[in-house]
Amino acid sequence: MEISRRQLLSALSAAGLVAVIPSEPASAAEVAEGSARLLANTVAVFAGTVESNARPETAAKLAAIDTAARTNLTLMDGAGADELFAGLVLGTDEANLNTAFRWLYEIALATRTPGGPASGLYENTVVQRRVIDGLGWLHERYYGDQATGYYGNWHHWEIGLSQHISKTLALLADEVKAYRPDLIRTYVVSMDAYLRNGVDGDVNLDSRFHTGANLADITTNRILQGALLGDDVRIRKALTDQLTVFVTIDPYHLNHGVTDGHYADGSFIQHASVAYTGSYGKALLTRVVQTLKILDGTGFAHGGELVPTVHGWVRNGFAPLIFEGWMMEIVKGRAVARTDTGYTDVAVVVEAIVDLASLTTGADATALKSYVKYIRSTSRTALDPAGFVSPVSIVRYADIIGDATVPPADLNPASRSVAFNAMDRTVHRRPGYAFALARSSDRISKYEYMSGENLMPWFQGEGAYYLYLSGQDQTQAYGVDYFTTVSPYGLAGVTAPVERRRTIPELYGKPYYDNPGHPLNFTSSSESQNTYVYFPRGTHRHSGGAVLGAYGVAGMVQSDDVAHRDKGAGLLPDDFVAYRNARATKSWFLLDEEIVVLAAGVGDSAGRAVTTTVDARTAAPDDQVSVTGMLRDGSPWTGPGLGDLRWLRYANATQRTAVGYVFLDTPPVRITLDRVTRSRRVVRTANPDTAVTRTVLGVTVEHARGAQPTRLAYALVPNAGEAGLRSYLHDGPLKVLANTPRLQAVTHTGLGLTAANSFTPGIHEAPGMRMRIDGPASVIVRRERRGLTTVAVSDPTMHRDTVSVLLPGRPLREVTSDDGVRVRATHGGTRLDFDTHHAYGRSFRVTLRGWA
Template identity: 85%
Template sequence: MEITRRRLLSALSAAGLMAVIPSGPASGADTAAGRARLLANTVAVFAGIPESNARPETAAKLAAIDRAARTNLQSMDAAGAGELFAGLVLGTNDANLNTAFRRLYEIALATRAPGGALSDLYENTAVQRRVIDGLVWLHERYYGDQSKGYYGNWFSWEIGFSQYISKTLALLSDQVPAYRPDLVPAYVASMDAYLRNGTDGDVNLASRFHTGANLADITTNRILQGALLGDDARIRKALIDQLTVFATIDPYRLSHGVTDGHYADGSFIQHSSVAYTGSYGKGLLVRVVQTLKILDGTGFAHGDELVPTVHGWVKNGFAPLIFEGWMMEIVKGRAVSRTDGGYADVAAVVEAVVDLSSLASSADAIALKSYVKHIRSTSRAALDPAGFVSPVSIVRYADIIGDATIEPADLNPASRSVAFNAMDRTVHRRPGYAFALARSSDRISKYEYMSGENLMPWFQGDGAYYLYLSGQDQTQAYGVDYFTTVSPYGLAGVTAPVEQRRTVPELYGKPYYDNPGHPLNFTSSSESQNTYVYFPRGTNRYSGGAVLGAYGTAGWVQSDDVPYRDKGAGLLPDDFVVYRNATATKSWFLLDDEIVVLAAGVGDGARRAVTTTVDARISTPNDQVSVAGVLRDGRPWTGTGTGDLQWLRYANATQGTAVGYVFLDTPGVRVALDTVTRSRRIVRTSNPDTAVTRSVFGITVDQAPEAEPARAAYVLVPNADESRLRSYTDGPLKVLANTPRLQALTHTGLGLTAANSFTPGSHEAAGMRIEGPASVLVQRERHGLTTVAVSDPTMDRDTVSVLLRGRSLWEVASDDGVRVTPVPGGTRLEFNARQAYGRSFAVTLRS
């Protein structure tokens, strides 16, 4: 079921709403029973039920709940005058106030969690009243006076505090009315008052703060508040608002200008322009599944109508981005600098999928359960269900794993190429590896920095890529230690000017640029801060690619960012620091055994030195790493330094991995294998000051200052042995063009020709003429079949035209919007790309 946010309140979408939210009158007894069920479901979700908590699988979770509660109670016992918890200073630090609310929630949780280890805390009225008294104390001193609150991060006041407060009140809903009947109304009134980015204390769908995962969090809080107040209208309004997050974003018909959410190609965007499936998208998935469980059987909504939509998110949005239990870096925004890592991200997704399977229809439930088993069987880190939020989810997970009738199965085929063009990301998967590419444009941010997180992000959206190899513990290859020890100017795939940039705190002495007096009003959460500091976009239009079956191509034009452009136009303050980028036009051709990279026009308008990184890989200092290769004159090469290489092989015997590099047309490359030690704090101010030592392998192509624009053509060959690398001397790859106008390649073994044209006019390559900017894949198969796929990476064109020279071909099958016309000397193909937002169109032809 797909609900469009744009038409949510129109007659068309109202019919869809009525399928989810009952419209008929209900008796007072029915709604009261529904509210009671909603609160009981909430307790079950977070504290478990007797049946779940009696299972041995939940013992570790219950023990963790017990430990947290007892630690917090001891801290309350030790509190001095003016303290709720010992040593926790309140009044100016929103993080400390959040900690206070979290600790009260953790104590309340222990009193509602049935289980033997918690016998003296379970339903302990005295302890529950201590929590209630704590809530009263916080409200009276630090929360109830709105003139003193709202310092620090807006998220704390509008979402974070409310989550803990609402859940705590729900857990103690049997005690609060009799003990402090004024507490719920007082807190709800304050939570409404702190919803300053809303309207009259309620959600504002036109607010940039009330979208995507943030909107799901706010509305779930308000659903619980409505149940606590006995306010059915509040519940219903919150549900209607939350339903908008299920909408598929139509970029040509935005509602309130909102671009946050899920797109038809599987992309997910938050913060208007950040590719964010692995962080905010994960949070949205977790929250809506929790809400579906909370609503189950209440009569307020028919959640089963929404389950197919969420299943689609998992299949097309999440599954391509999860490799052997690891969430890929390209969709994590500033979260790449956190220490918890990709396995922890996927554990949260797994819990959501486990619970979604309990709500899905039979066939979908089996597919979701099989996917859970697939992740468990392929992950290189043990998934610990004790980290799940819900004890009930732990039991469901155990039942799935223990069910011998469920076979592990991915939701995607093993070989798949995915163009997430709506968020400028590409994923290419084969048995044995996955390749993930991050681009940027005037639609999508180059990176995300915020709140002292991801301090050196400058090139993460400038063609940075990640080659994940099967069988490896990805914490040893990527994650926070990759960004800690690899130079931010030397990320794999990046072309960067040789310069030293400074982080935002270094530049301005605080985690943001502060100049509220400027006409653009630079404050910590202003739109100008987002545009110019936190997640600036590029200024290029060309970014995208086509998919043909399991093959793909992507093209991209490197650009300056918006801050550099606007500083040059005199729009920014004199003390605002901007950086100029290097230039390049790049293509990535995604095949079976190889990823081919072409780069042209590589240089710098300021005539600075430039470096292009072919790859950067890390390993532990004790790993057995070897590097071997052959020079272009045929002599063997082993070691580091600069050489005119034909091919190179990097192998990590300890991890059982290897990558080959074939240099089709590349100047001399520099190879380095260095030992690097840095603190994780250099990428995130709140990371522990833990020193990390890694061996960093790097292959770069260096250009001297004043050098003319250069080009390069090279191949990444995952899991290659030396014999495989030697075979490229005689094919099967041939570069047909590598200029800023056209980049094209043919693979004779696959019968595949791939091309990206970047400029207006006609472009000739391998018997075809492409008109204007386009991404094109042509595969000539046996039995006279030819298949063509085309996309518009500019997302601006109405029609893309390709002429296939030779004898006329006739249409066998095609997507809507494709027109085939035999003409003298060939066959003209016209693709209706109007408002397709980079989608690929395919046609199969026969001679």
């Protein structure tokens, strides 16, 4: 059972904190012993051990460590009079300063890595002292004066630089104390001074900069610093602060006003409103697992108490979002524009799972190890453990893969539907495919752009969806090349106005809007920048859905973002550019063979032309791609262009994949199949200027300029054959019952399932729906042959106290129900009342006996 943030905070403040952090301060001898063990653990995590590094599986990792160090030393040898590394200009670019500290860390790491190539770096005190002197040189010239530092990105100064510095000092602790004993305290004082979003050089839990993954990074740095100083108080304070990231967020009782973190439904949010499991979420997972490893046996904390919480993150938060070794696009934020996402993201998660398995026992350890094997067996790209951070993790991974007693097993059931309503995301999984949907609302951002990353993100939260097909290399379908070659206005699932939008650098000549003189104080890291530029939220609250077993329904009302609303209200500067969105009310019905999509009220209040994209799929230019279909009059579809289609089938023979589209009630559809070549730099300024070519399928519905709002209804049919698509034309099981801005509903007679989204207050019903809904609500009803009727209900607005549903007919008897469900017979049927107060989109279920 999930527990709320308030309950867990209570537990942590009482028995939980006693269990995790010893209540009695340690003696001086115990602190010294614990600090030494903590530093030794840190060396083992990053450099490996004699035992781990003797294993052949670590050879590639050790070679990479050695190569990086020798390359960096060569750059030091070639440095000019005012350089530490040849060609690395310091003093104005904080990213270059971060690189300098990272290169010193890489050299230090090689000197502490046993069993590496015979290059003479291991335990080479001459090289270690070069690193120490380099630290001293950087502090004296570019780091020690906080009055001239802290330019550019705050993250470098408060987190990134401190990570490299703290790890380097931890690796070389003995030599630093012998050679330059003042250097550790000198650096710690400076690192504290750079915590400008903190309080008196320490963490500030009320700061929006010290939350989630950022907080875990800062506190892990401070734990290492405390060990270097032998400072028990610093270590315990950092641990106490870090414990807050383990607490499930209760949105109705926030601690320090923080919305960043893990939610009861498996959601993860960073930056207050960005769905971020696949980027910041994986960073948090990595950091806390590393912390548990470095604390092992130190006496400062009992990390085993926290392992079940992290296991829950993996099972409920990460596993649904990983498909055949690929991290889904819907939870990557601006990272979707990077060239190394997807399979690389999952490799990072796998390393954390491998280490987590080593921290637990029994069935939990077996489940985690089986999941590691499952990812390896299903991934279309081989996972390279040489990319792991720790040589010890590489050995553990090899042992898991080589253990014949551990069977591969998914943490997901074969069929699963997940409503991540706390972050406006939906995932639907079946053998053979997975469907991922990105929604938005007044709670969750429409997209994330920042630092020149994800330059054209405008519609990524407007119901954009991704259909992952089993057996396909997903780099050929999605990833950076999808966003590079598919029009940002034509992402699958998106309704967008026909207009050209400009990127932030195009609009303002820099990667952010700069206007510190305005009352909203627009600077690169100001809250107003976040609100209006980096990750704006929508202006409508309706976004959510319900889950019943392995079936789901989701709905959303498309809206403008807050920037357009506030620009119209005169709150933003005259030169600030805000765009108006199109209008649509949308539902997604998640079944076995089909995903049914309804859209109503599709149009534009400003009279612009609008397009709705049914799908956009990409293929390698040499893939054997074919598109076939049938027109509504029964004749074959003969080629690209506009057609009044009944169904369409897209097949990629090279990848052995196919998708069918059944047009249930849709205007004529335009089909395009184009070869597109663009540079990856169009989506991220730091990407290499590499041209990529894809064959891009576009399936779109056009809404003319000035036209009245329209509606459309279609079904995506993964892995469909032509015969199966034809079967939908002959009185099939799938029927649309309602498709208006007030009510959208479908029924599937083969499944005995009816699902509906009501979007406005009042009673909603439709012919054939066999229920009356007091809206707004998301409802699924399934009638089974055994005489059982099961109902699931959710409040997609997050604001209702009660949702009611009436099932007409003879009264039904309650069999089982969730807490908060009331069943009573009324004149004309069975009334179901669901207490949705403070449920935050959770689905309530009740099972009844009898026929409705």
